[in-house]
Amino acid sequence: MVLVYSEDKDITLELLSKGSELTESLDEELSAVLIGEDDPDQYIRHGADNVFVVKTDQETFKAEEYSDILVELMKEGEDEVLLLGADKNGQELAPRVASKLDTGCVSECTALYVENEDIITERVIYSGKALAVERFDSKPAVVTVPPKLFDPLPEDEERSGELIEKEIEVSPYPSKIVDIKEKESVGVDVESAETIVSCGRGFDNKEDIEIAQELANNFEGNAVGCSRPISADLNWLPEEHWIGLSGHKVKPRLYIAVGISGQIQHIAGIRDSDIILAINKDEDALIFESADYGIVGDLYEVLPKLIEAVKEKKT
Numbered sequence: 001m002v003l004v005y006s007e008d009k010d011i012t013l014e015l016l017s018k019g020s021e022l023t024e025s026l027d028e029e030l031s032a033v034l035i036g037e038d039d040p041d042q043y044i045r046h047g048a049d050n051v052f053v054v055k056t057d058q059e060t061f062k063a064e065e066y067s068d069i070l071v072e073l074m075k076e077g078e079d080e081v082l083l084l085g086a087d088k089n090g091q092e093l094a095p096r097v098a099s100k101l102d103t104g105c106v107s108e109c110t111a112l113y114v115e116n117e118d119i120i121t122e123r124v125i126y127s128g129k130a131l132a133v134e135r136f137d138s139k140p141a142v143v144t145v146p147p148k149l150f151d152p153l154p155e156d157e158e159r160s161g162e163l164i165e166k167e168i169e170v171s172p173y174p175s176k177i178v179d180i181k182e183k184e185s186v187g188v189d190v191e192s193a194e195t196i197v198s199c200g201r202g203f204d205n206k207e208d209i210e211i212a213q214e215l216a217n218n219f220e221g222n223a224v225g226c227s228r229p230i231s232a233d234l235n236w237l238p239e240e241h242w243i244g245l246s247g248h249k250v251k252p253r254l255y256i257a258v259g260i261s262g263q264i265q266h267i268a269g270i271r272d273s274d275i276i277l278a279i280n281k282d283e284d285a286l287i288f289e290s291a292d293y294g295i296v297g298d299l300y301e302v303l304p305k306l307i308e309a310v311k312e313k314k315t
């Protein structure tokens with residue numbers, strides 16, 4: 001069995017898509033886990049053969065207790081793989097589950113497949129300079145997968161599957177959640193944006209970011225992003241805009257990098273973009289190596305012309 005779990009519905013659907021490929025190669029069943037209240041049928045419609053609907057007295061996510069729940073489910077079946085989202089909760093769960101099951105764990109896999117009945121994973125290491133290809137020699141394979149790496153399978157209203165209700169009692173751990181505070185949001189979601197205009201140190205001052213916003217405004221589902229110095233060093237934009245290895249990983253249809261040099265730590269966050277357009281006055285800038293299209297020029301000359309051209313095209 002391949003078991004899939006994330007607290008986030010969208011990530012679960014993405015994991016099911018990858019999971020269905022694995023189950024085909026392994027000739028196994030694909031199961032999703034739902035802890036708490038939600039519609040379990042949606043997982044069937046998106047590829048699961050069955051869904052474990054877990055009833056628990058846990059009121060909120062706690063890695064210790066939730067990993068016990070997953071371990072309980074894993075112990076029941078002859079599981080080959082546990083797929084978890086490489087989101088905050090998944091990253092807390094994966095090593096705990098693997099350690100409790102005395103098996104291996106690979107995090108942030110960018111590829112996952114079966115070769116000669118072995119589970120093989122690939123993941124980017126050294127900030128994107130190398131790719132580690134690893135083979136599991138223990139079972140089950142516990143793997144985390146970053147969000148937005150795989151597209152969910154199309155919804156199939158005709159699919160049927162089994163909903164298996166489980167009541168799992170877990171003993172409480174001594175740690176307690178005393179308070180949960182929502183992070184203050186500035187209303188920017190670069191991870192879901194379809195088009196991102198991203199600003200780097202090539203901008204002379206904070207006010208000029210308006211020009212990037214003006215270009216972005218011409219696209220549906222737009223957002224303004226930035227390199228780390230713009231957010232972390234200069235404080236010109238909040239960290240919601242920050243893209244890269246230590247910032248957000250994005251997957252837009254169009255990424256426009258303006259005045260960004262293209263260091264590996266920035267590229268690590270944008271490598272899944274469909275199309276990258278780079279604007280830089282230095283023709284030898286590294287960013288051009290990762291770009292599909294490049295404009296060599298001063299952003300203060302290029303951006304107004306580009307805005308004009310996009311507006312003209314729209315009309």
Ligand SMILES: Cc1cc2nc3c(=O)[nH]c(=O)nc-3n(C[C@H](O)[C@H](O)[C@H](O)COP(=O)(O)OP(=O)(O)OC[C@H]3O[C@@H](n4cnc5c(N)ncnc54)[C@H](O)[C@@H]3O)c2cc1C
Nearest residue numbers: 200201202227228244245246247259260261265266281299
């Ligand atoms: C552990 C670690 C994690 C990191 N994580 C991240 C991360 O998540 N995201 C990230 O972005 N960085 C990250 N960095 C920093 C990264 O290494 C770079 O320092 C950073 O990406 C550089 O930002 P930049 O391209 O905006 O600035 P610079 O490297 O200074 O580049 C500015 C570019 O603008 C061009 N330019 C200047 N003026 C103009 C103009 N008028 N018109 C057009 N082009 C112009 C220049 O030619 C240059 O290429 C990390 C570093 C470390 C060590």
